[in-house]
């Protein structure tokens with residue numbers, strides 16, 4: 001009987017354990033993607049970018065004589081109906097680890113088994129399954145460095161090659177038309193402005209890795225912090241939809257380390273931060289939704305989304321140049337430099353004493369590389385409420401950060417039209433992207449700071465010292 005290969009955030013053919021095993025099973029394989037209660041619940045940019053990934057994956061499958069069947073609805077009833085329709089005896093998929101996915105997948109597993117359909121999950125989203133990395137006393141890790149030491153010498157296994165052919169059925173079930181899903185509709189900014197910054201699909205992701213490994217990994221340790229430089233791999237956009245496997249990226253980093261490329265070790269460590277985020281998410285699911293350190297529930301966080309300071313932060317109008325440059329980079333490109341993410345997160349949670357969830361939600365609205373575990377860990381790390389977090393009293397000074405990591409002011413100039421007579425296209429693109437209701441123009445005067453840097457820091461530290469926890 002046919003086997004349904006249920007794709008979710010694993011939109012690739014190479015190093016796909018479930019697909020590779022399915023192709024060996026000598027039965028027709030029906031690849032399906034469902035816009036369900038988890039995958040369809042994304043906010044604007046990740047939803048739109050997901051659609052592009054689904055489209056590219058459909059083309060890649062078609063090149064192998066297969067198809068990607070699209071359906072929309074709750075996962076369990078949709079899979080049940082499809083299995084009945086085509087007489088499928090099995091549904092296989094790649095495991096995910098955040099609470100919403102786990103709840104969905106458990107329900108699907110139980111429901112399909114009730115129907116007598118085999119339901120089987122496979123690894124592939126992380127390097128090491130979260131339950132296979134344990135401390136000496138048998139519990140999960142809560143601190144990154146010992147986690148890194150525990151996995152650095154481990155072999156995640158060799159990547160599977162992409163299957164040459166995918167066994168097709170004689171009749172294909174019907175599929176939705178991707179265009180009818182209108183996944184770009186929630187983008188309240190010109191998707192056309194963000195599009196040129198994207199690198200979509202498995203083969204583009206593979207080129208991106210090849211280029212990084214050949215030309216940039218050696219200098220990664222230093223270049224990764226330079227705000228104006230493209231010193232990092234850019235692969236988060238592809239990893240989040242599974243357009244490339246983390247294991248493939250890991251092996252590329254290992255090869256670079258063996259070749260003596262200096263930055264390779266630092267790169268591998270960053271890849272392991274991603275695994276650490278999923279490890280934490282699996283073992284303490286509240287990571288994505290509540291203060292990981294519960295004592296932070298008592299902190300006087302502000303969370304009024306209508307507050308002018310929060311508007312200013314989202315719109316790149318705080319009057320703090322590096323913060324505003326980063327928020328505009330986010331809006332135009334759907335991405336933000338890692339160093340900039342740390343700066344804007346510190347500014348929001350400390351200088352503006354705003355709940356990290358406000359920032360987390362805005363990032364989810366805007367980031368094309370939005371990842372539920374990495375985003376939550378990044379925000380909780382920055383706010384001080386997370387595991388192995390930077391202490392709250394370590395408040396980044398954005399100006400000092402800018403002097404250090406944007407020495408010549410290139411990054412700020414690239415994104416802030418108000419700062420120059422003849423602004424670059426990047427800075428002007430922002431004004432084409434924003435909703436008219438924001439009422440901003442490139443020749444506006446640059447705003448005064450929403451809070452003085454010393455005053456904001458003092459206010460945050462006073463609240464922290466007067467805390468009741």
Ligand code: FAD
Pocket residue numbers: 224232233234235236237239240270271272273274277336337338339341342345363367369370371372374375376377378379382
């Ligand atoms: P590279 O430097 O080339 O690193 C390679 C890969 O390692 C990345 O693609 C990513 O998968 C992983 N990685 C690198 N740094 C981190 C990190 N600090 N934590 C976890 N994994 C890491 N990353 C996301 O993928 N999605 C998010 O939604 C996200 N939100 C963040 C929010 C905040 C507040 C902060 C501080 C960080 C966030 N990050 C997020 C982590 C990091 O900023 C991005 O992974 C990185 O900027 C992606 O660029 P790159 O692919 O060029 O990274």
